[in-house]
Amino acid sequence: MKPELKKLLILNAPYLLFVYLFDKIGQSVRLSPGADLSGKVLSLADGFSAAFATPLPSFAPMDLLIGIAGAVLIRLMVYFKGKNAKKYRKGIEYGSARWGNTEDIKPYTDPVFQNNVLLTQTERLTMNSRPKQPKYARNKNILV
Structure with missing residues (x-):
């Protein structure tokens, strides 16, 4: 079988x-x-x-x-x-988190440096209101 x-x-x-x-x-x-x-x-x-x-x-x-x-x-x-079940992280304690790295923030940045808002020395956020993949669109309201 x-x-x-x-x-x-x-x-x-x-x-x-x-x-x-x-x-x-x-x-x-x-x-x-x-x-x-x-x-x-x-x-x-x-x-x-x-x-x-x-x-x-x-x-x-x-x-x-x-x-x-x-x-x-x-x-x-x-x-x-x-x-409709909630997405649980199996084998990981509830509320646990990890620090992000450059690969995690990469989808949210624009390849052209001038089209980004500088958040920290290593993190940027694109100012494009319609990124190529809609799931990476974020609210651009930032208090600096």
Whole structure:
């Protein structure tokens, strides 16, 4: 088995449990007695006992659709939670810092010396309001 495929299977295998769980929830709603939504909600406990009487998943198309949709919803929630996570520096104590060097300030300077504001003997800041890379644009309000 290819390593990429193996990694993909290992990372997504837990979502099969969610497919099973949501499939059983869909089956319990389908099996609960009642003609309308209020009747089904009131007797949902009977539907759960009927659905979980057998450990096998339901293969009714609507139950499978509910199971897959629920697992996809959980996967999207995990994905967005990971994308919005704070950027922590692993293995480094919170609040720790290091002194910068010339390589750190280089993206913020202009190659032409006259187009920079001299901050210290070694640090300069470009006066160009639109640098080549927008992520290096900084506020130019400086008190000297």
